[in-house]
Amino acid sequence: MTAPAFSLAGVTLRVGGRDILRNATFESRTGQFVALLGPNGAGKTTLLRALVGLVPTRTGQIRVLGASPRAARGRVGYMPQARALTVPSLSGADYLRAALHGARWGLTLRRDTHEIDRVLDLVSARDIAPRPIGTLSGGERQRLALAQALLGRPELLLLDEPLASLDPARVGDVVALTRDLRDALGLTVLFCAHDINPLIGTADAVLYVANATARLGPVEAVITTESLSALYGVPVEVVRARGHVFVMAGTVPAAGGECCAHG
Amino acid sequence: MLAYDFMRTAFAAAGIAGVLAGLVGWFVVVRGQSFAGHALAHIGFAGAAGALWLGAPPLAGLIVAALAGAGWIGALADRAQGRDVAIGLVLSVSLGLGLLFLHLVSGSASGVTALLFGNVLGVSHATLMTLAAMAVVCLLVLGVIARPLLFASLMPDNAAARGVRVGAVGTVFLLVVALATASCAQVTGVLLVFTLMVAPPATALELGLPPRAGAALSAVLAVACAWGGLLLAWITDAPVTFWISVLCAVMFGGGRLLRAVSPSPGSAASK
Ligand SMILES: Nc1ncnc2c1ncn2[C@@H]1O[C@H](COP(=O)(O)OP(=O)(O)OP(=O)(O)O)[C@@H](O)[C@H]1O
Ligand SMILES: [Mg+2]
Numbered sequence: 371m372t373a374p375a376f377s378l379a380g381v382t383l384r385v386g387g388r389d390i391l392r393n394a395t396f397e398s399r400t401g402q403f404v405a406l407l408g409p410n411g412a413g414k415t416t417l418l419r420a421l422v423g424l425v426p427t428r429t430g431q432i433r434v435l436g437a438s439p440r441a442a443r444g445r446v447g448y449m450p451q452a453r454a455l456t457v458p459s460l461s462g463a464d465y466l467r468a469a470l471h472g473a474r475w476g477l478t479l480r481r482d483t484h485e486i487d488r489v490l491d492l493v494s495a496r497d498i499a500p501r502p503i504g505t506l507s508g509g510e511r512q513r514l515a516l517a518q519a520l521l522g523r524p525e526l527l528l529l530d531e532p533l534a535s536l537d538p539a540r541v542g543d544v545v546a547l548t549r550d551l552r553d554a555l556g557l558t559v560l561f562c563a564h565d566i567n568p569l570i571g572t573a574d575a576v577l578y579v580a581n582a583t584a585r586l587g588p589v590e591a592v593i594t595t596e597s598l599s600a601l602y603g604v605p606v607e608v609v610r611a612r613g614h615v616f617v618m619a620g621t622v623p624a625a626g627g628e629c630c631a632h633g
Numbered sequence: 634m635l636a637y638d639f640m641r642t643a644f645a646a647a648g649i650a651g652v653l654a655g656l657v658g659w660f661v662v663v664r665g666q667s668f669a670g671h672a673l674a675h676i677g678f679a680g681a682a683g684a685l686w687l688g689a690p691p692l693a694g695l696i697v698a699a700l701a702g703a704g705w706i707g708a709l710a711d712r713a714q715g716r717d718v719a720i721g722l723v724l725s726v727s728l729g730l731g732l733l734f735l736h737l738v739s740g741s742a743s744g745v746t747a748l749l750f751g752n753v754l755g756v757s758h759a760t761l762m763t764l765a766a767m768a769v770v771c772l773l774v775l776g777v778i779a780r781p782l783l784f785a786s787l788m789p790d791n792a793a794a795r796g797v798r799v800g801a802v803g804t805v806f807l808l809v810v811a812l813a814t815a816s817c818a819q820v821t822g823v824l825l826v827f828t829l830m831v832a833p834p835a836t837a838l839e840l841g842l843p844p845r846a847g848a849a850l851s852a853v854l855a856v857a858c859a860w861g862g863l864l865l866a867w868i869t870d871a872p873v874t875f876w877i878s879v880l881c882a883v884m885f886g887g888g889r890l891l892r893a894v895s896p897s898p899g900s901a902a903s904k
Contacts, residue, residue: 422794443796450790457663457787459841465787468844472784473795475777478845502841518791 373436375400375526375558376421378584381430383413383420389582390416393430396586398560398575403552404586405569406562408579414562415451417579418528421560422448435525447524449515451531451562458504462495462514465503469518489517492551509540516544520551527551527559533568541568548572566593567614593617634867639754643873646756647859649768650820651829655852656775657813658830660806662838664786667831668717669706669807672724673814674826676702679727681748681823682734691748692760695818696767699811702727707804751822751874753863764816771812778802783844820859821874829855832881836888854884 377397383390390413398404408414419425420432423439434442466486471478490496493513498506503514512532519527529548533541549572552559563569566576566589576592578585580601585592592598593615598606602619609616634640661670680698681691702723709716735745747755756764775782785792785799793799817826833854837847862877869876 419794424793440796443794446794448791448794450788450794456665457838459838460787460843461841464843468780468783468787469791469795472780472788472792473797474780477776477779518788 373400374398374433375402375435376560377433379431379433381420381432382428383416383425384428385416385425389428391579391584392582394584395430396577396584398558398577398586400558401552401556402574403549403559403561403569403572404575404577405566405573405589406560406577406579407564407566412579413582414579415530417584418448418530418560418562421528422446442526444522445525447519447521447527449519449527449529449532451534459502461500462503462506462511462517463490463499465514466490466499466518466521470521485521489520492520492555493517493547508535509537509544512536512544516547520555523555525557527557527561529559530562531564532561533563533565545569545572566617570613570615634864639756640863640867642756642758642761643753643863644860646761646764647753647820647863647873648856649761649764650817651856651859652852653768653771653813654817654826654829655833655855656848657771657810658855659834659837659844659848659851660775660782660786661810662831662834663783663844664803664806666807666810667827669720670810670814670830671827672706672720672727673699673702673807673811674818674823675724675731676727677811677815677818678748678823679731679734681818682731682738685744686734686738691744692763692815692819695823696812696815698727699815700808703807703811704804707800707807747822748818749822749824750872751818751820751825753820753873756819760819764819767812767816771809771816774805774809778805782806821877825874825878828878828881829859832885833858836885839885839888839892841892858884 374397378394381394382392406414406417416425420427421434421439422443432439435445463486466489467478467481470482470485487496490499493516495510495513495517498510499514503511506514516529516532519529527548532544532548536544545568548559548561551557560577561569561573566573570589573589575586576589578592578598578601581603583601585597585601593608595606595608598608598617604619607618609618635644661667677695677699680694680696682694683698684691684694705723706720709719781792781797781802784795785797785802789799813830814826817829821829834847834851836854837851840850842850858877858880861880862873865871865876866873
C-alpha cells in the first residue's frame with residue numbers, strides 16, 4: 371500500500387485575512403486523476419499553491435508524496451494559472467531551458483537537451499518549440515506549459531485551469547493528452563477546471579471546494595444535489611441528462627456544471 | 634588618439650561600463666524593470682550630489698544611494714500595485730534633493746554637467762580601479778544568480794514552486810543593477826544610463842536571440858556604442874554622451890529594421 375499522493379489533515383488555509391479552507395481533511399490515492407472544481411474565488415489556486423509549499427497552513431498538515439510540500443517540490447510538476455507572456459520574442463524552447471534546473475545556482479554550462487526533447491515529445495510540441503512564444507496560439511502555449519510541468523519526471527501533476535480559453539475540440543484533446551500521460555507515466559493528476567463535463571469518464575475523483583470546505587470523492591458521490599447543497603450552504607440542484615451534468619443554484623446555474631437554457 | 638593616457642582610461646572605463654550595462658541590462662529589460670533602473674540612477678544622483686556637498690567622493694555617494702534605493706525597491710516588490718507610482722515619486726524627490734545639494738555646494742557647473750551627462754574623459758585611475766572592482770563583484774554575483782534569476786524572470790510562479798526564492802533573488806539583482814548604474818553613470822551620466830542599459834539588450838531581444846547569445850550580443854553592442862561614442866567625440870568634438878545616445882538609438886532602429894525584413898525568426902531558429 372503506497373502513501374497517498376497528497377493528503378490534508380485538519381488543514382486551515384488563510385490568505386488576505388479570509389479562511390480559504392477550514393479544517394479540511396482528504397487524501398488522494400496514487401495514480402488517480404482528480405478533478406478540482408469550485409466557483410471563482412473558492413480557493414482552487416490557493417490549494418494548489420499550498421501543495422507546492424507557497425501558502426503556509428494555519429493549522430493541520432499537508433503531505434505530498436509522503437513528504438512536506440517543500441521537500442516534495444522536485445517531484446511535483448506545477449502549471450500555474452497566470453501564464454503571462456513576459457518576453458514574446460523568446461522561444462518555447464528557451465522557456466523550457468530556463469525552467470530546467472532553473473532553481474540551481476550558477477550558470478548553465480552543459481545543456482540537457484534530452485530532457486527538453488523528452489517533454490516536448492510527450493506533448494507533441496517539437497515543431498512549435500523553436501517559435502517565439504509571442505507567435506503561438508493560446509492552445510499551443512498551453513501545451514508548452516504542460517511540457518514545462520513535466521520537466522524532471524514528476525510523480526504528481528498539479529494543473530491550474532489547463533482548459534481555460536480552449537475551444538471544445540482542444541478541450542477534449544488536452545483532457546485526453548493528460549489522461550494518456552497519467553497512464554503512460556504513472557502520474558497522479560490534480561486537474562483544476564470550471565466544468566466537470568469534459569472530465570466525466572476521465573476523472574476518477576472530484577475534489578470540490580466551496581465556502582472554505584472541501585470534499586473529495588467519486589464524481590457520482592460529490593456532484594449530487596445533497597453534497598453540493600451542503601458545500602454551498604444553499605440549495606443546489608444537480609441534474610444529469612444525456613451524459614452531462616448541470617449544477618444549478620436556484621434558477622441560476624452554478625460553477626461545476628454546464629450552463630443550461632433558462633426557463 | 635590612444636597615445637593619450639586619459640583616452641586609454643576613457644576607453645577602459647567605457648568598456649567596463651558597456652559590458653556591465655549590456656549583461657545586467659539584458660535581465661533588466663527581460664524583467665520589465667527599466668523604469669526601476671532609471672529611478673536608481675536618479676536616486677544615485679541625489680547621493681552623488683549629497684556627497685559633493687559633504688565633501689565626500691561623488692562616486693561613493695552614488696553607489697551608497699543607488700544600493701539603498703535598490704534595497705527599497707526590492708522591498709516594494711510584493712506590493713506590485715502602485716509600485717511605479719512610488720518609484721516615480723522617489724525618483725522626482727531624488728532629482729529635487731540632488732538639485733538642492735548642488736545649489737548648496739554652489740559654484741562648479743561643470744561638476745553638475747559631469748554628474749548628469751557623464752565625463753568619461755575625466756575618469757581618474759583611482760575611479761577606473763573602482764569601476765573594475767565593481768564590475769568583478771557584479772559579474773560574480775550575476776554568475777551565481779543567473780539561472781534562478783532567469784527562471785524567476787520568465788516564470789515567477791513556476792520558479793517559486795520549484796523552490797526559487799523569487800523575492801530574494803530579485804532584490805539581489807536590483808543591488809547588482811545599482812552597482813551597474815553607478816559605473817555606467819561615470820560614462821554616460823545619470824540621465825542617460827538608460828541608453829546604455831536598455832537599448833543594447835532591447836536590440837538583442839528584438840532579434841529574437843536566446844538568453845545566452847542575447848546577453849552576449851547585448852554586451853558587445855553596449856561596448857560598441859560606448860567606444861563608438863568616444864571615437865566620434867574625438868573626431869567631431871561633440872560630447873561623448875551625445876554620440877552614445879545617437880548610436881544606441883540608431884542601433885535599436887537598425888535591429889527593428891533587420892527584424893522586419895528578415896524571414897520569421899521561428900524558421901531561422903529551427904535546426
Ligand atoms: N495574495 C492574496 N491576497 C489576498 N487575497 C488573496 C490572495 N490570493 C488569493 N486571494 C483570495 O483568496 C480567494 C481564493 O483565491 P483563488 O485564486 O485560490 O481562487 P480560485 O478558486 O482559484 O478562483 P478562480 O476560479 O477565479 O481562479 C479569493 O477570494 C482571492 O481574492
Ligand atoms: Mg484559480
